[in-house]
Amino acid sequence: MAKSKQYKTWEEVFQNPHNIRVESLNTGYISGTEKGMFNVYSEEYQNQHTFKSAKLPVLSHLISYKNKYYLVDTGFDSSFSQRWGGSFKGLLRSFLLRNHYLQEDISLGVEKQLEARGITPDTIFLTHAHEHCAGLCVFDNRIPLVLGKYERDICFFPFIYSTNIKSRKNIRYFDFSADGIEMPLLGYCIDVFQDGSFWVIDTHGHTKGHVSYLINGIDRTVLITGDISNNSLGFAIGVETGSYNENMVESKYSFDKLRKFAQSYPQVKLIFGHEVPGLFQIEYLD
């Protein structure tokens, strides 16, 4: 990937939007805990509502640009409606993932939703691994997978693990030091198509190779935060993801920079790791 030499400010980027669109697909649900979803120890979280568990949509995002389709995250494939834990492997798969990952109908599987519309993705991008790449196994191995450096499958072998990333034949990793350009507020970003339409942002912390994406569309500009902020409530009150983060300090740094960016550019629409406001909401259960 060559470096984009065109843009130095987000104002310049936003003045040159492209005919690129994003549509989110809901592929199932995951159950979440308060401590996992929110840093409950942060000052900002005090006096907020408490809940026992939450039902969070598991999302995939379909990007269309220049007659091609791209995916950001896969969500669940249809195996999740056939057996507990779907594409995950391991001795404790069905025991640990029973009622944790839910897919009520086979038609929610990411491949079923794309097949119904006759869409094959050109490239699959990931925000990170976790359950966000659980549907990778249904896509032809020739389709390139692009993700953050150091990002790995979940692996608690032999109890619970995934080989979704490891078994891909065509993998590329974002290299921010080689291909990134330093942009205001967000630090190192890569202008993926080199025309300012689609950006990847280094937001490691939730996982080692976590990234976020910015879609600079004519109809709307969209920031896909990934699990740096899994929900809209935390983003609004300034509370980052909790124990689901691998590194709280780095994750908070990434969270703060996305928040500062969103506050500076309020026209940017936000898609969170597990919530698309107004479309796919989180259900909080008492």
Ligand SMILES: [Zn+2]
């Ligand atoms: Zn997640």
Ligand SMILES: [Zn+2]
């Ligand atoms: Zn995650």
